[in-house]
Amino acid sequence: MPFSRIAGTGGYLPPQIVTNQDLERLVDTTDDWIVERTGIRQRHIAKAECASDLALPAAQRALEMAGRRADEVDLIVMGTSTPDLVFPSTACRLQHKLGISQCAALDVNAACSGFVYALSVADSFIRSGTYQCVLVVGSEVMSRLMDWSDRTTCVLFGDGAGAMLLEASTEPGIFSTHIHSDAAYEELLYVSGGVSCAVDPAAQHGAFLRMKGNEVFRFAVNTLGRIVDETLEANGMRREDIDWLVPHQANIRIIQATARKLRLPMENVVLTVERHGNTSSASIPLALDEAVRDGRIRRGDNILMEAFGGGFTWGSALARF
Numbered sequence: 390m391p392f393s394r395i396a397g398t399g400g401y402l403p404p405q406i407v408t409n410q411d412l413e414r415l416v417d418t419t420d421d422w423i424v425e426r427t428g429i430r431q432r433h434i435a436k437a438e439c440a441s442d443l444a445l446p447a448a449q450r451a452l453e454m455a456g457r458r459a460d461e462v463d464l465i466v467m468g469t470s471t472p473d474l475v476f477p478s479t480a481c482r483l484q485h486k487l488g489i490s491q492c493a494a495l496d497v498n499a500a501c502s503g504f505v506y507a508l509s510v511a512d513s514f515i516r517s518g519t520y521q522c523v524l525v526v527g528s529e530v531m532s533r534l535m536d537w538s539d540r541t542t543c544v545l546f547g548d549g550a551g552a553m554l555l556e557a558s559t560e561p562g563i564f565s566t567h568i569h570s571d572a573a574y575e576e577l578l579y580v581s582g583g584v585s586c587a588v589d590p591a592a593q594h595g596a597f598l599r600m601k602g603n604e605v606f607r608f609a610v611n612t613l614g615r616i617v618d619e620t621l622e623a624n625g626m627r628r629e630d631i632d633w634l635v636p637h638q639a640n641i642r643i644i645q646a647t648a649r650k651l652r653l654p655m656e657n658v659v660l661t662v663e664r665h666g667n668t669s670s671a672s673i674p675l676a677l678d679e680a681v682r683d684g685r686i687r688r689g690d691n692i693l694m695e696a697f698g699g700g701f702t703w704g705s706a707l708a709r710f
């Protein structure tokens with residue numbers, strides 16, 4: 390059975406930066422509060438770009454690193470909860486922007502766990518022998534879901550895209566992926582409007598992300614601790630075998646709790662939350678790409694990726710780079 394090997398990574402952030410000081414002028418908040426509670430100092434915000442626009446340069450960079458042409462891609466899997474349109478899917482629109490046709494393209498919506506879910510789908514297609522070259526992308530324009538008068542959410546999120554080019558290989562690659570969901574906690578984290586359903590009156594004025602942050606926080610810390618154990622156990626590995634934690638970047642305190650669980654020093658945790666904020670399904674591939682390009686993550690290193698998000702959804706992937 391073939392494995393998926395990470396042949397290339399890429400990332401892209403829209404150029405406009407919004408600092409905590411900028412947000413102090415918008416809502417009743419302070420730089421100190423945001424930094425102390427979340428670790429975030431700034432975030433990138435898209436202007437007119439949509440998710441497929443951000444995804445394009447990220448995908449091109451991943452292809453370039455892998456030494457692959459776009460027309461060699463068999464499948465595009467896009468993690469996004471801020472799609473360009475309901476359909477065509479954002480993956481289809483990315484395919485067109487890449488100048489290719491024919492290959493399969495689909496979106497996966499698992500909120501902030503979107504990239505881990507997309508990776509799991511991509512890995513399964515490669516392991517089954519169906520496809521040999523798969524582009525996995527996480528791209529989000531979270532700023533479009535923000536209620537810019539709600540200080541409890543608008544300070545947390547940012548926009549961006551990250552990509553990974555997977556190819557079939559006789560060696561791992563991806564050791565395993567683990568994905569879960571539980572919708573019993575919907576009221577703690579949701580978007581207020583959609584297409585066939587609107588769950589609160591605010592939906593009449595647009596779709597906004599709503600969150601009871603402190604309750605989500607507690608649930609996320611416990612759940613991510615459990616998934617670390619599940620992932621290590623599934624692979625017969627010990628904590629010491631992990632070289633790098635590449636976590637979803639929602640909050641520095643959640644990340645520190647997972648690192649403590651792994652007994653991993655923070656130098657071995659890839660952090661972008663300070664500069665990117667929470668870019669939802671883009672955050673893991675953006676962080677991975679940064680650490681690969683600056684030489685921290687090297688071939689042969691073991692990487693644990695994990696995420697938690699609306700749904701609730703959560704998941705992990707263990708890989709050798």
Ligand code: COA
Pocket residue numbers: 417418419422423426427501540541542544600601602603604605606609639640643697698699
């Ligand atoms: N600026 C200043 N004060 C703020 C604020 C802001 N931007 N947002 C909230 N507050 C206030 C609250 O109103 C509350 O005030 P009160 O005590 O007078 O009621 C106080 O700060 C504490 O709020 P609380 O929500 O308990 O803070 P917290 O320590 O839990 O931090 C989060 C809030 C959102 C940063 C944190 O809970 C978090 O990161 N949660 C997880 C979020 C997450 O990961 N979501 C996505 C999953 S992918």
